[in-house]
Amino acid sequence: VNYVMTDVLIIGAGPAGAVAAALLAQRGHKVLVLEKQLFPRFSIGESLLAQSLGLIDEAGMLEAVQAANFQFKNGAAFAWRGKYTEYNFAEKVSVGYGHTYQVIRADFDHILIKEAQRMGAEVRFEVEITGAEFVDGKPKITTRDAQGNIEIHTPKFVLDASGFGRTLPRLLKLESPTNQPVRVAYYTQVYDKIPSGAFDRQKIRVTTHPEHRDIWFWLIPFSNGLSSMGVVGTEQQLSARGATYEERLWNLTNDDPQLRELLKNHQPFRPVGELKGYSANVSTMAAPGFALLGNAAEFLDPVFSSGVTIALKSAHMAVPLVERTLKGESIDWKAEFEEPLRYGVETFRAFVDTWYDGRLQDIFYYEKQDPTIKRMICSVLAGYAWDKSNPYTGYKTLQRLDALAKTCRKGS
Ligand code: FAD
Structure with a gap:
């Protein structure tokens, strides 16, 4: 067995791992990223939020991302039973980028x-x-490569950025229940063949099922004529609609007259896949010797495309604390990392919870919306969920959205 030393070992080369590795390397630390797969590899999670662009910029990676000609994205559109509403990120109240990209993740992550x-x-x-062991905060990480070789790594600190792999939560039994019900997503990529002008390719389009407000579809166009599309609902709801994932996805899609019309000429590109029970939480995001980034810690729900933004934000927040740990300082990770990170996660949680029970959808489709409030909501949809100057962020978000939904329901 080979023993390997480094300053920081990062598990996983997705967006969280890559940005954490870059920031640490820029500051002169010895970083080793270990990734299970060979890149480029497929990943779900293709629609980014505007805040993620700022986080990519601060990591020094913006030029490389811009050079890839990804689909420009300037907002989110929502459609239900012939109603349609748009949030243009440029109208947000928060400071920062007002646009972003929709990306083929294999290329973006690479x-x-x-x-x-x-x-x-x-x-x-x-x-x-x-394998992972932490004795008095000292990491001992076991790895296996494609040839079956085993190594033991004894870094000074470990960042787990393994996404849905949730490596340390699994190995150290840190998994804890999530408040989200078990949902299923069927996803695919198609040559969409949507005639130009038939819909806004610069926005993700989220369609609510005409009969079931807790079933929704995404349509995420790319710059190369492909679109990512998928449906989310409970297993019971979705499995009743056909024998195969393929049948279920298209039967449900065809329930919506507008989606059916938009996608009537599509040609398949990738077989329909299933993701199930992806929502997850942990009892702690850090302990002596390690911290969890991005999805390795918590994943709420895909409806507001917040996953990559939270992953990148967690990397930016963790790196200065890792640096201080390496200098020998003792850090209160709960107060300095987990709580500030959860502020934004709780913002998204309130949006997700009120989306599924219809309150947020009533807010979205309310025609007499106060423009300032709309801009505040737009900020969160653009990813600025940590902006404390926006009243629709943090632990009070749920209460505020509830009050707003009541006003909108009365007014409509
Ligand atoms: P990942 O990107 O998952 O990277 C983790 C890496 O770790 C992988 O490459 C994996 O191979 C590697 N790994 C895992 N285990 C190990 C191990 N034991 N050893 C070594 N390596 C390991 N997010 C958005 O921002 N926009 C969206 O539109 C969006 N849509 C989504 C739709 C659905 C249906 C779902 C379920 C999620 C969606 N997400 C979306 C979430 C998004 O996919 C994730 O939040 C994002 O990929 C997390 O990034 P990450 O860096 O934490 O992990």
């Missing part, structure tokens, strides 16, 4: 990790973390 390498991080693919 760009980010190559940038981290360029900045000095060492990255090894096809190496899986299979």
Whole structure:
């Protein structure tokens, strides 16, 4: 068995791992990223939020992302039973980018990790973390590569950025229940063949099922004629609609006259896949010797495309604390990392919860919306969920959205 030393070992080369690796390498630390798969690899999560662009910029990766000609995105559109509403990110109240991209994640994630390498991080693919032990905060990480070779890593600190792999939560039994019910997503990519002008390719389009307000579809156009599309609902709701994922996805899609019309000429590109029970939480986001980034810690729900933004934000928040830990300072990770990160996660949680019970949808479709409030809501949809100057962020969000929904319901 080979023993390997480094300053920081990062599990996973997705967006959270790549940005954390880049920031640490830029500050002169020795970083080793270990990734189970070979890149480029497929990932779900293709619609970014505007705040993520700022986080990519601060990591020094914006030029490389811009050079890839991804689909420009300037907002989100929502449609239900012939109603349609748009949020243009440029109208947000928060300071920061007002646009972003819709990305093929295989390419996007590959760009980010190559940038981290360029900045000095060492990255090894096809190496899986299979064991983890922390004795007095000292990490001992076991890995296995594609040839079956086992190594033991004894870094000074570990960042788990393994996304839905949830490596440390699984190995250290940190998983805790989520408040989200178990939902299922069927997803695919198609040559959409939507005639130009038939819909706004610069926005994600979220359609609510005409009969079931807790079933929704995404349509995320890319710059190359493909679109990502998918449906989310409970297993019971979706499985009743056909024998295969394919049948279920298209039967449900065809329930909506507008989606059916938009996609009537589509041609398949990728077989329909299923993701189930992706919502997850943890009992702690950090303990001596490690911290959890992005989806490795918590995943709420895909409806507001918040996953990559939360992943990048967590990387930016963790890195200065890792640096201070390496200098020998003792850090209160709960107060300095978990609580500030959860502020934004709670914002999204309130949006997600009120989306599924219809309150937020009533707010979205209310025609006499106060323009200032609309801009505040737009800020969150653009990813600025940590902006404390916006009353629709943080722990009071649920209460505020509830009051707003009541006003909108009365007024309509
Ligand atoms: P990931 O991108 O998942 O990267 C983790 C990496 O770790 C992977 O490459 C994996 O191979 C590697 N890994 C795992 N286990 C190990 C191990 N033991 N050893 C070594 N390597 C390991 N987010 C958005 O922002 N926009 C969206 O539109 C969106 N849509 C979504 C739709 C659905 C249906 C779902 C379920 C999620 C969606 N998300 C979306 C969420 C998004 O996919 C994730 O939030 C995002 O990919 C998280 O990034 P990450 O860096 O934390 O992890």
